[in-house]
Amino acid sequence: MPKFIADFFPNVANYWDIFLTALNATYQMFFIAGLITLLIGGTFGISLIVTKTNGIKPNRVVHFILEVITNVFRAVPFIILLIFLIPFTRSIAGTSIGVKGAIVPLVFGAVPFYTRQVETALADVNPGKIEAARSMGSSTLGIIFRVYLHEALPDLIRVTTITAISLIGLTTSAGAVGAGGIGSFAINYGQNLHYQDVVNLCVILLLIIVSLIQLLGNTLSSATTNKELFHK
DSSP states (O other): HHHHHHHHHHHHHHTTHHHHHHHHHHHHHHHHHHHHHHHHHHHHHHHHHSSSSSSSSSOOHHHHHHHHHHHHHSSOOOOHHHTTHHHHHHHHEEEEEHHHHHHHHHHHHHHHHHHHHHHHHHHOOOHHHHHHHHTTTTTTHHHIIIIIHHHHHHHHHHHHHHHHHHHHHHHHHHHOOOOOOOHHHIIIIITTTTTTTHHHHHHHHHHHHHHHHHHHHHHHHHHHHHHHHHHH
């Protein structure tokens, strides 16, 4: 254990092993739910753009279903969603508590948000470039990967960064209902025991994590933007 922890956060030092377990739980929730959100939310966002009325592959039924799913789950506050999904989470993960029990509601909470973010980023792609690709005989997949994703890459990095930061907040909220992680540690060993130094460290740690994610996102977004400008 670092000496400054014992000096400045004595109550954290008393629960050091539990604190490390909470950190690991937050890490697992963030990366597992994040990867699933990236895949499902990205697919849904692309599908919404592609299947809209003036899209490259219009499909009213698919578009309507995706719209309904996205709107319904976006409208439900995350804490309520956690409780509402308990039976479904148990049937999928075998438990509604801990890291396993948190993954399902985290995905349901983050996917609709990321879906809209991706849809917005792709909607800004120049229609002229899409039409040019279509006139040259590009397939639907070709347009998606060579035009949509290529042109919107800086914006996609930005919205992915926003979603990642939002997901950190959701993992913290999930701690309030037995998911574990930093949120649970702050509540059980900070607020409930009236140890302010525990709460302080959790807040500082979350600020550092969020700042690092934002810095990484800004760096990658700027790098891809400059690259696009250079090629143009």
